[in-house]
Amino acid sequence: MDQGPQDRCGVFGVWARGEEVAKLAYFGLYALQHRGQEAAGIAVSDGTGVVVYKDLGLVAQVFDEPPLASLRGHIAVGHTRYSTTGSSNWENAQPTLRATMLGADAGRPATTIALAHNGNLVNTTELHRQVQELGLADDSTSDTALVASLLAARPDLSVEAAALEVLPTLRGAFSFVFMDEETLYAARDPQGVRPLVLGRIERGWVVASETAALETVGASFVREVEPGELLSIGDDGLRSARFANPEPKGCLFEYVYLARPDTVIAGRNIYAARVAVGRTLAREHPADADIVIGVPESGIPAAIGYAEASGIPYSAGLVKNAYVGRTFIQPSQTIRELGIRLKLNPLREIVRGKRVVMVDDSIVRGNTQRAQVRLLREAGAVAIHVRISSPPVQWPCFYGIDFATRAELIANGLDTEGIRASIGADSLGYVSLDGLIAATEQPRTRLCRACFDGEYPIGRPEEGLVGKHILEGVQRRIPATLAERNWQTEPATLAERSGHTEPATVAERHQEPGPPVAPTPHPLPLGEPERQSATPNGATSRH
Numbered sequence: 001m002d003q004g005p006q007d008r009c010g011v012f013g014v015w016a017r018g019e020e021v022a023k024l025a026y027f028g029l030y031a032l033q034h035r036g037q038e039a040a041g042i043a044v045s046d047g048t049g050v051v052v053y054k055d056l057g058l059v060a061q062v063f064d065e066p067p068l069a070s071l072r073g074h075i076a077v078g079h080t081r082y083s084t085t086g087s088s089n090w091e092n093a094q095p096t097l098r099a100t101m102l103g104a105d106a107g108r109p110a111t112t113i114a115l116a117h118n119g120n121l122v123n124t125t126e127l128h129r130q131v132q133e134l135g136l137a138d139d140s141t142s143d144t145a146l147v148a149s150l151l152a153a154r155p156d157l158s159v160e161a162a163a164l165e166v167l168p169t170l171r172g173a174f175s176f177v178f179m180d181e182e183t184l185y186a187a188r189d190p191q192g193v194r195p196l197v198l199g200r201i202e203r204g205w206v207v208a209s210e211t212a213a214l215e216t217v218g219a220s221f222v223r224e225v226e227p228g229e230l231l232s233i234g235d236d237g238l239r240s241a242r243f244a245n246p247e248p249k250g251c252l253f254e255y256v257y258l259a260r261p262d263t264v265i266a267g268r269n270i271y272a273a274r275v276a277v278g279r280t281l282a283r284e285h286p287a288d289a290d291i292v293i294g295v296p297e298s299g300i301p302a303a304i305g306y307a308e309a310s311g312i313p314y315s316a317g318l319v320k321n322a323y324v325g326r327t328f329i330q331p332s333q334t335i336r337e338l339g340i341r342l343k344l345n346p347l348r349e350i351v352r353g354k355r356v357v358m359v360d361d362s363i364v365r366g367n368t369q370r371a372q373v374r375l376l377r378e379a380g381a382v383a384i385h386v387r388i389s390s391p392p393v394q395w396p397c398f399y400g401i402d403f404a405t406r407a408e409l410i411a412n413g414l415d416t417e418g419i420r421a422s423i424g425a426d427s428l429g430y431v432s433l434d435g436l437i438a439a440t441e442q443p444r445t446r447l448c449r450a451c452f453d454g455e456y457p458i459g460r461p462e463e464g465l466v467g468k469h470i471l472e473g474v475q476r477r478i479p480a481t482l483a484e485r486n487w488q489t490e491p492a493t494l495a496e497r498s499g500h501t502e503p504a505t506v507a508e509r510h511q512e513p514g515p516p517v518a519p520t521p522h523p524l525p526l527g528e529p530e531r532q533s534a535t536p537n538g539a540t541s542r543h
């Protein structure tokens with residue numbers, strides 16, 4: 001099944017004495033669920049120790065009242081994950097814990113760090129070499145685990161000072177939220193590729209991937225975390241430090257698809273930007289049609305803008321089942337063959353006999369749009385004009401979005417007419433890059449546009465060292481048992497606290513520490529097998 005562009009991750013942090021910080025983190029992650037649905041986790045500290053609870057699944061599947069009630073403290077860091085480096089497994093779920101093992105020898109108490117990451121680094125192999133040289137390599141296959149290891153490798157320094165040494169060595173996109181026993185930290189790469197904002201609540205501070213998450217927990221927006229800035233929040237208030245000069249290159253795709261419509265990035269509301277793109281699209285690619293429909297959810301604001309500018313009435317035409325993204329039920333082959341119908345259903349009474357403009361946010365492989373066009377034809381539409389609120393995606397993203405390889409991108413091999421023919425539409429039009437940029441109200445020079453124009457602002461990974469499983473090939477050369485790994489790098493796990501060398505049950509691995517709870521079943525992404533074997537002609541879906 002064609003999943004289309006997959007973001008990315010959501011990060012959330014809160015420092016607030018007297019608040020139920022785990023619950024605030026839970027609701028913050030709930031508001032950021034769209035940024036990652038593979039795993040969720042929350043770490044907390046009460047000032048004396050950091051504990052983490054995480055598992056594969058949606059936020060509401062991973063957490064319920066008992067674990068949240070046991071996560072007590074005044075600092076919390078939360079994460080929702082979609083993997084961009086490393087497999088979707090428990091070890092790679094975040095926040096990632098690491099401890100400064102030699103802290104006591106270095107004249108300061110050992111510190112545990114919990115790190116949550118949105119983005120993707122491009123010098124991962126270099127960082128992995130550093131971690132190996134320090135003797136800290138383990139089974140983790142994520143770039144985030146490498147950074148956590150490097151932060152913990154300086155027991156002679158405070159975490160803040162270690163971060164100011166490590167952060168300038170990272171290349172790529174990172175919005176980090178991390179903590180130790182006493183302090184909450186937030187850091188953003190010098191380009192500020194992924195969003196990260198600071199908010200205020202009555203008793204403390206909140207940081208989050210999107211402003212929408214601030215509003216969800218009742219926090220007021222203060223400002224964005226600046227590109228190249230490290231924030232430290234503790235009993236003595238908020239401190240800001242620069243670890244690099246800012247060179248802003250915010251992700252253009254956040255405006256198209258990734259961010260929530262009620263989020264604000266660089267002063268621009270995402271919904272308003274999408275409506276503006278739709279208006280531009282109508283001017284650039286008019287159509288002779290009876291109705292305009294949007295593909296839920298991110299195609300709808302652009303469809304509204306298209307309708308406004310064209311004078312063609314807007315109507316709902318496709319209904320989305322919002323709850324089908326992940327399920328515990330493995331679909332049978334018969335069910336799986338329903339493909340896109342599990343997620344989208346046409347409103348036959350609306351589209352029958354009509355010439356339809358269908359507005360969608362992007363085309364990656366083309367499988368989704370081919371299936372949508374077929375659905376609308378079967379429902380009786382007499383003409384289907386596809387309009388796309390982003391330019392053709394021709395280049396892969398190395399900064400935290402898992403589109404596809406370049407060879408899989410339909411716009412890499414076909415021109416617009418070829419793509420139109422491939423998806424079976426009567427006409428096809430993409431908004432221009434200039435039109436999209438204008439809608440963001442950002443200068444072109446402050447945006448990353450690489451997936452559209454191939455100009456990578458931070459560079460790419462070394463040739464041949466590309467892909468989310470890059471570290472797994474490297475890791476296979478490292479002999480490390482589970483017991484070694486736990487002892488060397490995760491002293492805060494229950495296994496160590498209880499003297500075990502290996503977690504005995506899923507419940508033990510599931511929560512660190514606290515009373516064992518019933519294991520959460522690992523959800524199966526609906527249609528995952530199709531995603532891995534999608535063919536250009538397969539009927540697929542992504543939202």
Ligand code: SF4
Nearest residue numbers: 251252253397448451
């Ligand atoms: S390549 Fe595209 S998706 Fe990736 S950061 Fe740049 S604009 Fe965003």
